[in-house]
Amino acid sequence: MMAVAGCCLLTANALSAEPFPAKPIRLVVPFGAGGITDNIARLVGQEWSGALGQTVLIENRPGAGGLIAAQAAAKAAPDGYTVFMGTVGTQIVNPLIYPAGKLPYSPDSQFTPLGMVSKSPFMLAVAASVPARDLNEFLAYARSHPDRLDYGSAGSASAPHMSMELFKLLSGTKINHVPYKSGAEAVNAAIGGHVAAVIDAVPVVMPQVKAGKLRALAIANGTRSSAAPTVPTSQEAGLPSFETSSWNALYVPAGTPPAVVDRLATTLRTTLARPGLRSRLAAQGSEALAGTQQEYAATMAAEKKKWAAVVEAAKIKAE
Structure with missing residues (x-):
């Protein structure tokens, strides 16, 4: 009995020490195929696959202003095998336009950011x-x-x-x-x-x-x-303060192990620094953003302030 137990313990330890990633990674995109967010996800996913040594599979889940995809990704297992491509809509605007307690996910508490990806x-x-x-x-x-x-x-x-x-x-x-x-x-x-x-x-x-x-x-x-x-x-x-873009950032569900988060974030930055990928993004009018976590936090703070003022002035609400 003890020998069997010891064998099981060794097997469990071997599995827990298995290098990440050991299987394909699912990248959830909140819009349909063919749009700019999907195109960027596919360009980045293809390059990222090489850096990770595993296939990055694109999963399009459009609808409800990104709410469907965000909710599904937020509830996924926090193991690093589900990554979410967030946008200004899913991470900034939705929390501003939904009444308190009505948004079925929390961009701040249910996601851990890997970093910015691009802006268009x-x-x-x-x-x-x-x-x-x-x-x-x-x-x-x-x-x-x-x-x-x-x-x-x-x-x-x-x-x-x-x-x-x-x-x-x-x-x-x-x-x-x-x-x-x-x-x-x-x-x-x-x-x-x-x-x-x-x-x-x-x-x-x-x-x-x-x-x-x-x-x-x-x-x-x-x-x-x-x-x-x-x-x-x-x-x-003649309108210098008018700056706006479609941006993307990648996230994993909150609770994902720090070592896994670090592995994904590090390879993401390496991927986004590749001249070939940056050139392909630039050709379609997008700019790669291989920033740090501090730069990510500064961007989010500025975006929240800017869009909160717009939502209030235009009285925009979820429909």
């Missing part, structure tokens, strides 16, 4: 029918037509919706919101002249600008985008 600065563009050649002309036009212009977004409380409300707050303009089911639908609405303006990540908007169907006014960032080098930044265009 937003581009503001207008329909070809809008008589504005640059941002200053659009501001003058919007101010002279209060509540008479519309803009399209990827849906209520989406990053484009929040971003345009930030634009309105900073510029003192009154432009009406028209929500659509996706960023692509909002862009098509602007192309068709159903809305005057649209804002979204560069990869979503730039193809239609190149085709001459939309007119780009500014990149909402401090530096120009390599994917749209001729489009001025918001600072160059």
Whole structure:
């Protein structure tokens, strides 16, 4: 009996000492396949697989502004084999727009951050029918037509919706919101002249600008985008405080062993520093962010402050 018990103990110890990772890792993405968040997850996941020595499997769980995916990831086993790609919506906006106690997960207490992944600065563009050649002309036009212009977004409380409300707050303009089911639908609405303006990540908007169907006014960032080098930044265009983007960060469920967290975070930073991956991200208008935990914390604090002001001013609530 003692020999059997000793054998079992040795087996358990051997299993507990098994190097991590010993099997594929699931990367949960809160949006469907083909979107910018999914594209970034697949680019990073492919490179990260090599650094980890295991396959990173993408699992798309769209719906409810990222709530479905976030809730599932938060409740997953804290063993390092489930990683969640959080966004400004899942980590910052949802807690601001849901009544206290109604959000079925907690970004702060149920997740441990591995680090930032990337950001994709937003581009503001207008329909070809809008008589504005640059941002200053659009501001003058919007101010002279209060509540008479519309803009399209990827849906209520989406990053484009929040971003345009930030634009309105900073510029003192009154432009009406028209929500659509996706960023692509909002862009098509602007192309068709159903809305005057649209804002979204560069990869979503730039193809239609190149085709001459939309007119780009500014990149909402401090530096120009390599994917749209001729489009001025918001600072160059005359609205320096207007900076907004779609960003991603990776998380594991709270309670994941520190050694596992360290392994994942270290290999993530190594992966994001690779020139090949950074070039592929830049080609689609995204920037790799291989920051430290301190930089992550500073980014989150600034994002919470910025978007809390927007939610309050625009009276945005979960629908």
